[in-house]
Amino acid sequence: MTRPQPHSRIRRSAVATAATLSVVAGVAGAAPVAGASEPSAPKIGLLVASNSVTLDRWEGEPGVYLDLGTYVSTDGGPLEFRVKRASYKAPVVAEQIIREGTETRTRTLPEGLVKDFTGLPDFLQVTFDDASGAEVLSTKQTFCPNNASGRIRHDAPATSKYPESCPTNPFTLGSVWGVENGWASNTSQAWYDKPVDLPVGEYTAKISVTEKYRELFDMPDESKTLKVTVREITGEEGGAGAAASGSGSARAKSAPSGHSGHSGMSGHAGHGAATPAQAMAASGHMNHEGRGADAPTPPALPHAFLAGGKKMRHLGDGSGHTDGSRIAPALKPNAKRPTGRASVPDVPKPDLRSLPAYDIGISDGEDGDVPGKDYMVFSANVWNAGPAPLVVDGFRSPGKDLMDAYQYFYDADGKQVGYAPSGTMEWDARKGHEHWHFTDFASYRLLSADQAEIVRSGKEAFCLANTDAVDYTVKNANWHPNNTDLSTACGVQSSISVREVLDVGSGDTYTQYRPGQSFDVTDLPNGTYYIQVIANPEKRLHETDLTNNVALRKVILSGEPNARKVTAPPHDLIDAP
Numbered sequence: 001m002t003r004p005q006p007h008s009r010i011r012r013s014a015v016a017t018a019a020t021l022s023v024v025a026g027v028a029g030a031a032p033v034a035g036a037s038e039p040s041a042p043k044i045g046l047l048v049a050s051n052s053v054t055l056d057r058w059e060g061e062p063g064v065y066l067d068l069g070t071y072v073s074t075d076g077g078p079l080e081f082r083v084k085r086a087s088y089k090a091p092v093v094a095e096q097i098i099r100e101g102t103e104t105r106t107r108t109l110p111e112g113l114v115k116d117f118t119g120l121p122d123f124l125q126v127t128f129d130d131a132s133g134a135e136v137l138s139t140k141q142t143f144c145p146n147n148a149s150g151r152i153r154h155d156a157p158a159t160s161k162y163p164e165s166c167p168t169n170p171f172t173l174g175s176v177w178g179v180e181n182g183w184a185s186n187t188s189q190a191w192y193d194k195p196v197d198l199p200v201g202e203y204t205a206k207i208s209v210t211e212k213y214r215e216l217f218d219m220p221d222e223s224k225t226l227k228v229t230v231r232e233i234t235g236e237e238g239g240a241g242a243a244a245s246g247s248g249s250a251r252a253k254s255a256p257s258g259h260s261g262h263s264g265m266s267g268h269a270g271h272g273a274a275t276p277a278q279a280m281a282a283s284g285h286m287n288h289e290g291r292g293a294d295a296p297t298p299p300a301l302p303h304a305f306l307a308g309g310k311k312m313r314h315l316g317d318g319s320g321h322t323d324g325s326r327i328a329p330a331l332k333p334n335a336k337r338p339t340g341r342a343s344v345p346d347v348p349k350p351d352l353r354s355l356p357a358y359d360i361g362i363s364d365g366e367d368g369d370v371p372g373k374d375y376m377v378f379s380a381n382v383w384n385a386g387p388a389p390l391v392v393d394g395f396r397s398p399g400k401d402l403m404d405a406y407q408y409f410y411d412a413d414g415k416q417v418g419y420a421p422s423g424t425m426e427w428d429a430r431k432g433h434e435h436w437h438f439t440d441f442a443s444y445r446l447l448s449a450d451q452a453e454i455v456r457s458g459k460e461a462f463c464l465a466n467t468d469a470v471d472y473t474v475k476n477a478n479w480h481p482n483n484t485d486l487s488t489a490c491g492v493q494s495s496i497s498v499r500e501v502l503d504v505g506s507g508d509t510y511t512q513y514r515p516g517q518s519f520d521v522t523d524l525p526n527g528t529y530y531i532q533v534i535a536n537p538e539k540r541l542h543e544t545d546l547t548n549n550v551a552l553r554k555v556i557l558s559g560e561p562n563a564r565k566v567t568a569p570p571h572d573l574i575d576a577p
Contacts, residue, residue, distance in 0.1 A: 041100055042077040044217045046070065046209055047152070047184055052227040055198070059234045063195030066126060066188060070207050070224065072143060073152050073184035079145060079217075080162070082106075083117055084174040084473050088356075088572035092116060109216070117167045117175040119144035124187055125210050128203040128228065136203070139196055140210065141187060145177040149185040156182025163479040167469045169381065169509065170576030171355040174473035203228040331482055333393040333499035338406055338419040344542050345418040347409050348388035348476075351544045352535040354442070354551035355381040355470065355507065358576045360531070360568045362559075363518060374564040375518035376555070382442045382535040383470040383507025386477065390502040390541065392438055392464065394425035396495065401427040403498065405438060407541055423540045425500075427493055435463045435490035436498045443537035446519040447530040447552070454529070455519040463490035466506035477505030526558045 049069035057064045072079070080097040094114040095106045114120065123143035130136050144166035151158075162178035166189070179185045208223035359379035364371070384390055388410065394403030403425040409418040425436045441464065444457035466481040481503040491498040502508055510517055519531075535549040543549075559565040568577050 041098055042074040042079050042181070044079055044219050045073045045075075046207070046219070046222070046224060047073050048207070048224040048226055050226065052229070054229040054231060056233045057198070057200060057230050059232060061195060063197040064230055065193060065195050066139075066141065067186075068126070068188060068205060068207065068226065068228070070124070070187045071149075071184035072145070072179060072187060074179045075153070075182060078162075078178050078181045080176070080178040081109075081145065082174070082176060082473055083114060084471075088171070088574050091573065110212075113212075116170075117172045118142055119166045119177070119189065120213065122210055123213055125208050127206045128198060129206070131202055137196060137198055141193060142189070143185075143187050144189045145179045145185050147186045147189050149179060149183050151182055152184050153182035156180065161479065163469060163472060165469070169355075169468045169470065169507075170358055170574055171381070171571075172468070172470055174471035174505075175469060176472045176477075176479060198230050200230050200232050203230070331499045331501055333395075333497040334408075337395045337404070338393075338408075342420050343418040344420050345409055345411075347411050347417060348386075349409065349542055349544045350388050350390040350502065350504070351385040351548070352382055352390065352502075352541065353385050353548050354533040354535045355383065356551045356553040356571050356574075357444075357531040357533055358553070358568070359511065360553070360555055360566055360577060362521075362564045362566055364562075370520075372562070373520055373522040374562065376446065376521045376531075376557070376566055377518045378444075378531055378553075379509055379511045380442070380444060380517070380531075380533045381468055381470070381507040381509040382502075382533070383468070384502045384504055385471065385474050386504035387475045387544070389478070389504055390464070392422055392425075392500050392541075394436060394438070394491075394498045394500070396497060398496075401493075403436065409542070420542060423538070425498060429493070435492070436495065436500075437463055437490070438500055440538045440540055441536070443534040444517070444519075445532040445534070446521075447532050449528040449530075451530055451532075451552075453532075454524070455521070457517060457519060462508065462510065464500035464502045465490070465508055466501070466503050467509045468507040469505060470507040472505045474505050478503040479505075481506050521557060521564060522561065524557060527556070529555050529557060531555060 047070065049071065053067075053069050055064045055067070077099050078097075080099075081094055082097060083092060083094045085092045091112075092114055094109040096109060098105050098107065119142040121142050122140040124141040126137075126139050126141060127135055128137040146163050146166050149160060157180050160178075160180040160183060162180060163176055166177065167175055204225060205228045206223050206225050208221075209219055211221075213219065214221055357378040357380050359377075361377055363375045363377045364373070391408045391410075392405050393408065394405045396403045405422045405425050406419050407422040408416050409420075411417045422438075424439050426439055428435065428437045441462040445453050446455040446457075448454050465483050467484070469479075471477065472479055481501075483499075483501045483503070490500060531553045533551045533553075536543065536546070537549075539546060553571060554569055556567045556569070557564065558567070570576075
């Protein structure tokens with residue numbers, strides 16, 4: 001799904017001197033420019049864009065986000081990693097890919113160093129001294145190589161081939177991280193990072209790469225120093241940002257407590273009194289195929305929508321609301337309905353799989369629900385393991401809020417070689433949706449302890465969008481998908497045709513805030529249940545494998561009416577409530 005470009009109160013660091021690093025927008029991958037030297041073992045460095053920086057501390061927020069203008073650079077070859085887990089029973093394994101001329105070798109990073117897919121933990125050490133020289137704060141930061149980046153050499157590749165963010169979905173299976181040869185990547189990923197409690201004032205910041213990474217990547221033992229000014233911004237100074245941010249639904253009031261939200265490309269939401277970072281994630285969606293030259297990398301912004309900490313509200317599915325990092329264009333459907341005899345040729349097809357449910361809680365209802373009842377809400381994701389994208393066009397009959405849907409098939413050269421009817425698309429006018437949904441894409445069911453069906457969610461129609469990078473290590477994974485943006489990818493009420501795509505390696509998360517995404521548990525006894533997520537439940541879509549479409553997540557229901565509670569035990573090694 002798409003989200004609008006950030007408005008008034010985008011928080012930017014005010015750089016006081018001219019930046020010495022030219023940071024440009026990166027787009028879909030391209031080969032090195034002619035004449036560039038063959039990449040070899042990379043030389044990795046730490047750069048500072050400016051000698052001084054001003055950080056804004058917004059009134060009512062818990063602290064400041066450390067967007068200090070520091071970058072990790074690489075020269076002589078890209079800094080590249082493949083990060084993967086074999087299953088949810090297995091730990092994350094990270095490998096560095098080293099390219100030396102025409103040779104490629106890998107080395108496995110130390111066991112336990114990388115525990116998830118959000119980046120290299122404790123990569124930077126940052127300390128702040130006040131005017132008297134006394135240390136007032138010391139903190140460590142995770143480094144996501146896929147952060148906002150730009151070229152540091154004129155003969156470096158014009159574009160970066162690497163993905164544009166590090167996944168935060170707890171059930172991610174594989175990721176690719178990288179800084180392109182001759183590029184540098186911003187160390188700040190502030191809509192992932194937590195704010196630090198740094199009072200208004202003047203400071204000297206000292207930034208260095210921690211010893212374990214200096215030794216691992218053969219980096220010099222040196223630190224960078226810059227002057228930091230922290231200034232307070234009041235609500236009045238923030239202008240219209242609060243109004244823009246508060247335009248979502250009243251869903252925040254019913255958000256369950258007890259577990260934290262996630263941000264970035266995950267598409268899943270924070271709960272209750274959302275932080276700015278959580279609110280950016282609360283949009284519930286994301287996009288496919290080749291990226292145009294106008295598609296930017298994630299901006300080097302700590303967070304895009306600010307309304308003052310606890311005043312932040314869920315933003316809904318409006319224009320531009322996806323992972324907080326980018327807007328990608330929608331794909332155009334074919335000019336007309338397919339003609340000729342439908343056929344399903346022997347060519348690569350998508351492989352739809354479900355992730356276990358997460359962000360599970362109890363709500364008093366969303367739009368259209370019955371007041372006074374207890375609803376179990378959750379986030380769910382269906383992803384495409386490939387090797388081909390799922391491409392579905394919908395064509396409308398005049399005057400009808402229904403489209404006929406067709407799945408397309410392509411040969412190795414990208415030529416369409418077949419199609420098959422695949423059901424319908426319907427217009428969903430509910431607040432929080434307001435786009436065209438492909439019917440019977442997935443189904444949610446609540447099962448008893450013996451796994452018999454008890455309750456079926458009312459939501460079985462979906463706008464397909466690439467919200468989450470579930471596994472970018474699978475064959476033909478597209479690291480720069482389009483269709484990330486619901487408000488463009490899934491059409492408007494007046495649309496006569498729509499193309500919806502789920503690309504290889506990406507998944508489509510629907511958050512617990514979507515109307516209809518819940519189970520009525522008011523009259524259910526306390527005990528053990530299972531949330532079942534089923535991809536392609538009616539088998540209307542043609543896949544490479546139909547045996548891996550179901551995922552289960554165990555939950556335990558407790559409490560009293562109007563005060564129900566739900567807990568979700570760890571799923572193998574994944575402890576994601």
